[in-house]
Amino acid sequence: MVVTDREHHSAHDAASVPPDRLARRTAFSGLGSITAAALALPGVIASVASAQVAPLEEGVVALKVHAYEDRQPGLTRIRAISPSLYIGVPVASAWSFEATITHDDVSGATPRWHSAISSASKMGDHRTATTATVTRSFERWSIAAGGAYSSEQDYRSRAGSLELRVASEDNNRTWSFAVAHTDDDIFPTNRAVRRATRRTDEFGVGVTQNWTKSDVVQLSITHAQGRGYYNDPYKILDIRPSERDQSTVSVRWNHSMGASGDALRTSWRFYRDTFGIRAHTLDLAYAKFVNDQWTFTPSVRYHTQSAADFYYDPVYDAQIGEPFPVGNPTFSSPDHRLSAFGALTLGARADWRIDSRWSADFKLEFYEQRGAWRLGGGGSPGLAPLKATIAQIGITRRF
Amino acid sequence: MKPILSVNNYLPNRPVLYGLAAGLMLLLSGCAFNPPAPWERGDLAKSSMRFDNDKLDSLAQKHTYFSKEAASGGSGVGGGGCGCN
Amino acid sequence: MNRARAMGQHLRTLSIAALAAFAGFPLVSHAVESGAVAPTVSLPGISATVSTSAQPGRWVYVDFWASWCAPCKRSFPWMNAMHAKYQSRGLLIVAVNVDAKRADADRFLKQNPAEFTIAFDPAGETPKRFAVKAMPSAYLIDPSGRVRWVHRGFTDADAAKLDAELDAALSRK
Incomplete structure (x- = not known):
């Protein structure tokens, strides 16, 4: 998966930045490694432990290649190519083993301030991430233990999780209770700090209900408490609180369209954290059953968020030059991810069922992020739109 | 002169939240609660109706959005399916 | 008012x-449990009507299955084996398909050929009468028409156990 993590994005229009400013920024830019400060393993709970109460129905091996490219007006370009592998094996009808491995190969430039500007800050990085889960299923419940490991040049993340699932007697409802712990270690190559750490505990509760024979609904709530280093060591004036609590409430609803075999998938998530960010994310996908071999799924996703309390806008001053936070605040960050914006993804996926054993999938997505697209207005000013294209191809074999 | 530090971060979210919640309730209430019998779960068993349909894809998506947006987590839990024994 | x-x-x-x-x-x-009088099955089959009432004095194994049910698929080779083994001792296996679409059942049967008797109930009337609680569900009905035992679900671990139970039941007569 794409490690697009870095702040390659957005920011000023090149035109709005005088050439001498560009030069100055180049001088500031370290060689660079990337990143990080934020990579980690997002949403460990969902990604690590995701078995159902019932054990895996059959063995599955899936291979995917995910390609990513940023497009910004005249500025940075980040490319990433990420092959990944999934293996799922049922054992003795009560156990399931699942594992994934992903390798990211990222190239491009990394920014010093809000955006990536300097051609001097070329970067290249690799990340390898693995997850493994073992699930023991009983008649009405299952327990899953998972682990995840991710490492790159300046970052290492380790996580463990436990998830309990309990199905109702009629098998129409499943409760899920999950806990996870993540240890992150950051070793910035610029020695901003020698070694920094972050510890995160996550809790989640979810319920999935077969509402009718054509509708399934899921409600889930997660809460994460993180303590430690949240700064981006490669940015100037990036000082963030050392605590971050994050909560989400999400509702998902899938509806089967009856005889046609089509399905409408919807989800909505509300997010808030102690950085002061509030976000809503809405997802819609329509799986169109074309024939026994092909399913075509167009999708749209909209995300809107407020800025972190300590985010400062990229406003260049004629006298002072570089943007800087007003006054002398305890915390500040120019990370565009912490700005207020709206983002839209349009995508399409084709699933090809070659035979009862083999299947393939193809996906293309276009992503765009703009301050002006924030719901209700009030998006952060001065950031150029960020556009990205994602292409993915996968093949699956069942045993 | 424009303020450099952005304020107004909380503005429209509460009404939006309530609006969405109300909309969802409405949609769901239009669709009476009538859980299926065990032999009626054929549609629910389809892979297009599952929440954890493609693990590699959901991992990739999570990672991509994590790199661009502040919000993460809550992408849901598994479940659903045919509920076979 | x-x-x-x-x-x-x-x-x-x-x-x-x-x-x-x-x-x-x-x-x-x-639920129809052991000891209860079994509801009769009378449904269209592949070529003719399948009726359990026309089989007095026989042991009947009624199974409910669907194309979308993975454990059902695992039970098919086992039911073929049971059919081969106990047919001569008077066992009739009737596997009732509950798919809403016949085409789904036909595709499944092409990939998982069945030597035992298949019946189709897309409307789900028969599983309703049996108050089926899980997929698959199997009911062993004795010659007097009473349910001898009920088995829900199917795992590879069940295969040997059910085989032994069938053998025991058929031996007692």
Whole structure:
């Protein structure tokens, strides 16, 4: 998966930045490694432990290649190519083993301030991430233990999780209770700090209900408490609180369209954290059953968020030059991810069922992020739109 | 002169939240609660109706959005399916 | 007026039912268990009508299955083996398909050929009469028409156990 993590994005229009400013920024830019400060393993709970109460129905091996490219007006370009592998094996009808491995190969430039500007800050990085889960299923419940490991040049993340699932007697409802712990270690190559750490505990509760024979609904709530280093060591004036609590409430609803075999998938998530960010994310996908071999799924996703309390806008001053936070605040960050914006993804996926054993999938997505697209207005000013294209191809074999 | 530090971060979210919640309730209430019998779960068993349909894809998506947006987590839990024994 | 009241009552009942259902209390639990008189099966089969009432004095193994049910698929080779093994001792295996679409069942049968008797019930009337609780579900019916035992689900671990139970039942007569 794409490690697009870095702040390659957005920011000023090149035109709005005088050439001498560009030069100055180049001088500031370290060689660079990337990143990080934020990579980690997002949403460990969902990604690590995701078995159902019932054990895996059959063995599955899936291979995917995910390609990513940023497009910004005249500025940075980040490319990433990420092959990944999934293996799922049922054992003795009560156990399931699942594992994934992903390798990211990222190239491009990394920014010093809000955006990536300097051609001097070329970067290249690799990340390898693995997850493994073992699930023991009983008649009405299952327990899953998972682990995840991710490492790159300046970052290492380790996580463990436990998830309990309990199905109702009629098998129409499943409760899920999950806990996870993540240890992150950051070793910035610029020695901003020698070694920094972050510890995160996550809790989640979810319920999935077969509402009718054509509708399934899921409600889930997660809460994460993180303590430690949240700064981006490669940015100037990036000082963030050392605590971050994050909560989400999400509702998902899938509806089967009856005889046609089509399905409408919807989800909505509300997010808030102690950085002061509030976000809503809405997802819609329509799986169109074309024939026994092909399913075509167009999708749209909209995300809107407020800025972190300590985010400062990229406003260049004629006298002072570089943007800087007003006054002398305890915390500040120019990370565009912490700005207020709206983002839209349009995508399409084709699933090809070659035979009862083999299947393939193809996906293309276009992503765009703009301050002006924030719901209700009030998006952060001065950031150029960020556009990205994602292409993915996968093949699956069942045993 | 424009303020450099952005304020107004909380503005429209509460009404939006309530609006969405109300909309969802409405949609769901239009669709009476009538859980299926065990032999009626054929549609629910389809892979297009599952929440954890493609693990590699959901991992990739999570990672991509994590790199661009502040919000993460809550992408849901598994479940659903045919509920076979 | 009365009608309005009846409607109110109806609504109340409905909401209680919905609540109870959501809270996980099964409202209807008249499952056909062992010892009960088995409902009869009379359904279209592949070429002719399949009727258990036309089989007095035989042991009948009624199985409910669907194309979308993975454990059902695992049970097919086993049912073929049981058919081969116990046919001569008077066992009749009737596997009732509950797919809403016949085409789905046909595709499944092409990939998982069955030597035992297949019947089709897309409307789900028969599983309703048996109050089937899980997929798959199997009912062993003795020659007197009573359910001898019920088995829900199917795992590879069940295969040997069920085989032994069939053998024991057929030996007792």
